[in-house]
Amino acid sequence: MGNRADMLxxxxxxxxxxxxxxxxxxxxxxxxxxxxxxxxxIFLTLLGILCLIPLWHLLMLSFSNPNLAVKANGVVLWPLSxxxxxxxxxxSATLGGYQIVFKNSALIRGYANTIFYVGAGCILSVICxxxxxxxxxxxxIFGSYLLIIMMLSMFFNGGMIPTYMVNKALGLVNTRWVxxxxxxxxxxxxxxxxxxxxxxxxxLEESAQLDGAGHFTMLFKISLPLIKASIxxxxxxxxxxxxxxxxxxxxxxxNSKLYPLQIILRQILLDAQAPEGVDxxxxxxxxxxxxxxxxxxxxxxxxxxxxxYPFIQKYFVKGIMIGSMKG
Amino acid sequence: MRLSDIKKDWLRNKSVYFLALPxxxxxFIFNYLPIGGIMLAFEDYTARGGTLGSxxxxxxxxxxxxxxxxxxxxxxxxxxxxxxxxxxxxxxPIILALLLNEMExxxxxxxxxxxxxxxxxxxxxxxCGIIQDFVGMNGxxxxxxxxxxVLPKAQDLLSLKPFFVPILVVSNVWQGMGYGSIIFLAVLxxxxxxxxxxxxxxxxxxxxxxxxxxxxxxxxxxxMMLIMQVSSLLNVAMDKIxxxxxxxxxxxxxxxMSFVYRRGLMEGAYGFSTAxxxxxxxxxxxxxxxxxxxxxxxxxxxxF
Numbered sequence: 001m002g003n004r005a006d007m008l009x010x011x012x013x014x015x016x017x018x019x020x021x022x023x024x025x026x027x028x029x030x031x032x033x034x035x036x037x038x039x040x041x042i043f044l045t046l047l048g049i050l051c052l053i054p055l056w057h058l059l060m061l062s063f064s065n066p067n068l069a070v071k072a073n074g075v076v077l078w079p080l081s082x083x084x085x086x087x088x089x090x091x092s093a094t095l096g097g098y099q100i101v102f103k104n105s106a107l108i109r110g111y112a113n114t115i116f117y118v119g120a121g122c123i124l125s126v127i128c129x130x131x132x133x134x135x136x137x138x139x140x141i142f143g144s145y146l147l148i149i150m151m152l153s154m155f156f157n158g159g160m161i162p163t164y165m166v167n168k169a170l171g172l173v174n175t176r177w178v179x180x181x182x183x184x185x186x187x188x189x190x191x192x193x194x195x196x197x198x199x200x201x202x203x204l205e206e207s208a209q210l211d212g213a214g215h216f217t218m219l220f221k222i223s224l225p226l227i228k229a230s231i232x233x234x235x236x237x238x239x240x241x242x243x244x245x246x247x248x249x250x251x252x253x254x255n256s257k258l259y260p261l262q263i264i265l266r267q268i269l270l271d272a273q274a275p276e277g278v279d280x281x282x283x284x285x286x287x288x289x290x291x292x293x294x295x296x297x298x299x300x301x302x303x304x305x306x307x308x309y310p311f312i313q314k315y316f317v318k319g320i321m322i323g324s325m326k327g
Numbered sequence: 328m329r330l331s332d333i334k335k336d337w338l339r340n341k342s343v344y345f346l347a348l349p350x351x352x353x354x355f356i357f358n359y360l361p362i363g364g365i366m367l368a369f370e371d372y373t374a375r376g377g378t379l380g381s382x383x384x385x386x387x388x389x390x391x392x393x394x395x396x397x398x399x400x401x402x403x404x405x406x407x408x409x410x411x412x413x414x415x416x417x418x419x420p421i422i423l424a425l426l427l428n429e430m431e432x433x434x435x436x437x438x439x440x441x442x443x444x445x446x447x448x449x450x451x452x453x454x455c456g457i458i459q460d461f462v463g464m465n466g467x468x469x470x471x472x473x474x475x476x477v478l479p480k481a482q483d484l485l486s487l488k489p490f491f492v493p494i495l496v497v498s499n500v501w502q503g504m505g506y507g508s509i510i511f512l513a514v515l516x517x518x519x520x521x522x523x524x525x526x527x528x529x530x531x532x533x534x535x536x537x538x539x540x541x542x543x544x545x546x547x548x549x550x551m552m553l554i555m556q557v558s559s560l561l562n563v564a565m566d567k568i569x570x571x572x573x574x575x576x577x578x579x580x581x582x583x584m585s586f587v588y589r590r591g592l593m594e595g596a597y598g599f600s601t602a603x604x605x606x607x608x609x610x611x612x613x614x615x616x617x618x619x620x621x622x623x624x625x626x627x628x629x630x631f
Contacts, residue, residue, distance in 0.1 A: 033533055040429055047423070048442035051505065054457050055449070057467070073465040073481075128350060135347035140340040141333060146347055153358035159604040160584075161591045162364025165378055166356065185353050215342055244450035247566050251592060262452045269456030270570055294456070302453050309448045310441055 055302070062097055062295035066288040069295070097296035100289070107297065109257065110264035117179045117260055118242045125184050125238050126231060132185065133193035134219045147194070150187045164251060178252045179260065183241075189234040196227040233315050243305060265301045269294055368602035381598070388602035397586065405582040408492055408568075409560045415496050417556055420507030421549065425541065427508065428515045429533075440512075443505025455570040458498050459485060485571060488579045495567065495580075511545055518544035550628045558615030561607050583607050 029037070057076050061069050064080035072080060101107060132150075136143050157163070164173075172178040200223060208218050224231065246262035253259060337344075368388055370381040392398055423443065430436040446454070461468045462484035472478045484490040522540045531539065565584035572580035581589075583603060591600030623629035 030532070036533075037429070037431075040426055041432075041435070044426055044430065044439045048439040051442050051446055051501065054461065054501075055445075058457065058460070071465070073467065073470040075467045128353070131346055132350040135343050135350070138340060138343045140343055141336040142344070146351070149351065150354055153354055156362060157358055158361025158364045159601065159608065160587060161597050161601045161604065162361035162367060163357070164592065165364050165367065165597070166361050169378075170356070181357070185350060215346060240448065244448075244452075246450065246452050251588075262450055265450070265452045265456070266570065269452065270459065294460075298453055298456055302449055305448045305450075306445065309445060 055306075058295050058298050062292065062299050063095065064292070065094060066097070066292040070288045070291050094292075096289070097292035098300070100293050101296045101300055106256070106259075107261075107264050107268075107300070110259055110261040113176075113258060114243060114261040116176070118239050120180050121184065121242050122235055122239055124180060125186070125189070126235055128185050129189045129234065130193055130219065130224060130231070132190045133197055134215070134223065136190070136194045137197035147191075150190060154187050160251070167252065173252050174255050174258070176258055179245075179248050179258075182248045182252075183245075186234075186238070189238070192230055192234055193227070196230040197223055200226055229315075236312050236315050240305060261301055265297060268297045365601060365605055367598050368605050370598050372596075372598035384598075388599050389606065391599065392603050392606065400578070401581060401583050401586055404579060405561055405563055408495065408580075408582060409563050411492055412496050412499060412563070413556050413560075416499050416503060416507075417553065419500050419504045421511055421545070423504055424508040424511035424515060424545075425537065427512060428541070440505065440508075443508065445505070446502045447506040449502070451566050452570065454498060454502055455567060458494060458571065462490070462494055486573060486575050488576055491572070491576045491580050495571070498567070511548060514545045514548045515541065546626070547628055550622055550626050551630065554615070554618045554622055554630055557618035558611055560614055561611050 053075060060076045060079050061072065064072070064076065068080040069076075132146075136147050158166070167173055167178055167182075172181065204222065204226075205218065208222050213222065244262065246260070246266060249258075249260050249263050250266075253263070364378060367378060367381075369383060369385060370376075370378075371384045371387075372378070372381045376382065427436055427440060430439070449457075460466055463469065464481055464483055466484075469478065469481050469484055472484075473481050484494060518541060522544075523536055526536045526540060561583055563582045563584060565582060565588060568580055568582060568585045569588060572585070584607070587600045587604050587607075590596045590603070619629050619631060
């Protein structure tokens with residue numbers, strides 16, 4: 001276990017890179033190396049931009065004039081506006097799309113549902129996973145069997161239809177609970193947490209028990225606050241996954257009042273449905289406006305996660321590394 | 328382990344076991360109970376009979392599946408999509424990681440990395456929306472292909488059979504490359520730096536160093552990932568496919584899992600599609616065992 005901590009320390013990239021920079025400055029590069037470096041920087045810059053372009057394109061389209069946006073057939077790098085050549089009417093960039101989107105009751109409800117699913121899911125998932133991990137990390141005879149029972153579930157499961165039948169028999173289909181419960185206890189998370197618990201010093205447990213702490217005090221008051229970083233990692237991973245998950249709802253939810261955001265997005269983006277509760281008949285060019293609404297919806301559905309990701313990616317990277325090191 | 332030990336353990340840790348009980352119940356209900364449900368595959372499922380009371384028909388569902396024209400089509404599509412996806416998407420993150428590793432300017436490296444993870448945070452639904460927009464009638468990609476002379480006239484590329492798989496594969500690169508490279512970068516940074524020093528003294532250039540130190544350093548991780556990929560050959564991620572395919576492209580786009588979803592959940596053929604899924608699981612298991620054995624023989628690395 002100490003070994004793993006060492007490895008994590010080694011991964012402190014800045015220290016390594018500093019060392020490497022000093023060395024590389026000392027030795028002169030060959031022309032081939034310089035050529036490669038130039039190529040590498042240019043190539044990776046382009047690649048990075050290529051990763052961003054599609055979303056940038058949509059963001060800019062969402063502010064564009066709807067009549068121009070529909071006709072645009074290249075990559076759009078700034079909001080489109082202009083003057084209509086025949087009527088001399090100004091076609092300005094607009095926020096109109098967003099005004100329609102935010103009046104869309106289905107979308108708002110989808111948002112609220114998703115926030116509920118993510119919130120309830122996160123809380124339940126973290127509490128259950130930490131209790132589970134705590135039980136496994138205790139020194140009991142059957143603790144390791146508990147772990148094996150869980151690990152096996154990663155390899156053997158009934159598959160889509162039998163799982164559906166079980167949920168149906170339990171009366172979970174078409175309720176909010178099916179989304180919260182599906183994937184609530186992830187084996188992967190339990191393993192991460194139980195490793196974190198085992199890394200805590202032994203004396204902690206003994207002294208707490210001497211002071212008369214029960215399991216719940218031990219877990220929630222003493223152990224959990226000490227492994228905040230691991231908790232943050234699994235919560236984030238879970239939240240992102242839950243926010244983006246559409247398959248569960250697609251399979252289990254028929255009631256449109258319970259639809260999460262992703263299903264609403266699918267209807268608007270892919271099935272080209274005019275969003276429910278939106279009156280676009282007053283617009284002079286309905287079709288064009290509908291396109292604009294599509295772009296705006298994409299942005300509205302994606303931006304919340306994208307705002308966070310530069311900040312959470314540090315944890316994200318760490319989570320992946322912890323996960324890989326157990327293997 | 329003696330009985331008295333167990334007794335002592337029980338007395339001491341009773342409460343721990345009670346705490347663990349809800350977790351066990353959860354795994355039993357949501358993971359192990361459905362395994363019993365695979366008996367659906369051997370039944371002529373009717374809503375009246377339910378899972379336990381429907382008529383037992385042996386392996387008739389399997390025979391039906393093998394004899395329909397769906398079988399060759401699904402197998403061909405699944406394997407073709409999987410292989411094309413693997414050929415492009417397996418090396419992409421490794422190459423990206425190696426190139427990022429060669430960058431000395433850390434700020435630059437971090438920025439490119441951050442940019443490359445971003446698509447991973449975008450949901451599948453939105454990604455499919457973006458794809459549809461980019462390859463639609465007026466989409467930038469369609470326009471580019473027309474002006475390059477690849478396409479005679481602007482068309483919705485998703486409804487054209489030859490374009491479906493390339494679109495899927497390229498969008499997978501876009502979505503997963505940056506995220507996939509994280510793990511390789513992590514392993515790369517734990518390669519012993521002294522090896523590079525020693526190689527430099529021996530006169531090895533940067534290319535030689537990459538070939539003889541870096542690649543062997545991440546070989547275990549590469550092999551592990553490869554075995555996983557081979558074993559999931561038949562489990563093509565279907566969420567994207569069922570969002571993007573249309574009846575006109577079923578011919579090239581329908582894979583086993585999307586078929587199970589369509590026939591099972593949308594058309595209610597529970598027994599039949601469970602049989603299809605069991606076939607899929609058995610083949611996947613065999614592939615995993617074969618890949619693992621091959622790897623153990625030739626690269627001395629194995630998962631189990």
